[in-house]
Amino acid sequence: MPRPPILPDPDNPRLTRPVSAVDQHGEALEIRVVEERPLTLYLNAQEIVTAMTIGDYPEYLAVGYLANQGMLLPDDVITAVEYDEELEVVVVRTERQTDYEEKLKKKTRTSGCAVGTVFGDMMEGLEGVTLPDTQVRTSNLYALAQKINTAPSLYLTAGAIHGTVLCKGDQPLVYMEDVGRHNAVDKIAGWMRLEGESGADKLLYTTGRLTSEMVIKTALMGIPVLASRSGFTAWGVEIAQRIGLTLIGRMxxxxxxxxxxxxxxxxxxxxxxxxDEKPKHRRKGAGASKGEEV
Known part of the structure; x- marks a missing residue:
């Protein structure tokens, strides 16, 4: 029996908080806004980065981040992933002794789109990457877009968040959200690594821009297709063409x-x-001012 999909939980009170606001008409209302909190990631005894995140699935985020940055190697054996909610720390432990002290300085990965890591290391990771020649049915693309855009989500509840979805055929498998789009991708990478899931027959859907780093991370995860509602950057397109990744945007x-x-x-x-998609298709409900689009 197939596993049920992992979907956003917009009703989780830990992920948003109510705040009072006054709209353009001077009317008082209450809306929910997305939380962001620091999460410090360790690889064995070494502090790697502090990421600003909504706080769900911290183990997946830690493992995926380390894998996508090339610090967790494909043949590394993970012996433990330990999360301390009070300290807001995740420690990933491996059989291999690791030491990235010369490569890293203490940094904070903000809730913006910068990943705060060494981009060149990610590019080097693409050497020798060969993506499978998997067919993509356009009927599945249309079905996925409809399912993802209408699924309950923090995006529709509170806005100010990015979503990334791992899909197979016309079915979403794992739908992750976060204040930074790279966090959402890393959560999926961590899920794949811990569950032993291959990317060969998958598609990755993101609500954000199709940038060079999004293309690189998708390829490093072994996923041959990256799709988005949003647009492209020139370098993202160039890298996708160079490595043979299917890049679909403005869906x-x-x-x-x-x-x-x-x-x-x-x-x-x-x-x-x-x-066809109606102009108001993705406008959120009671949390937004009249006519506001997320």
Whole structure:
């Protein structure tokens, strides 16, 4: 029996808090805003980084971050992942002795989009990466977009958050959200590593921009397809073309653009038969002021 998908829990009181506001008409209202809290990651005895995160799935975030930064090697044996909620610390322990003291300085990974890490190390990790030639049905793309865009989420409840979804066929498997889009990706990478899940037959969907770092992380996770509602950066497109990753953006209703790896697409759906997305499709409900779009 297939495992049930991991989906956002917008009702988790730990992830948002109510605040009072006054709208443009001078009317008082209460909205919910996303929490962000520091989480310090250790690899064995060494402090690696402090990340600002919403605080869910800290073990996945730690393992995924270390794997995507090349500090946790593919053949490393993880002996323990220990989370202390009171101290807001995760320690990942491995059989291999690790020492990244010369490479790292103490840093904070902010809730913005900067990852605060050595970009060159991620690029080096792409050497020798070969992505599988997996077909992507356009019917699955349309089905996934509809399922993801209408799923309950913190995005719809409070806004100010990024989402990333690991998919297989037309089914979302793991849907992670966080204040930084790279945190959401790293949570999925950590889930894959701890569950022994391959990326060969998967698609990664993100609500954020398709940047160079998003492309690199997707390839390092062994996933051949990256898709988004949002747009592209030139370097993201260039790297995707260089490594043979299928890059699909601006997925809205009937429309999408593929800027790399179009040979994987199996066009088995008539775009004209797909309901177009209404302008207000992703506007949130009571938490927003009238007419506000997230």
């Amino acid at each position: 809205r209703g009937q429309r999408f653009l593929c800027l790399s790896g179009a040979g994987r697409l199996l066009r088995d759906a008539d775009p004209g038969a797909v309901p």
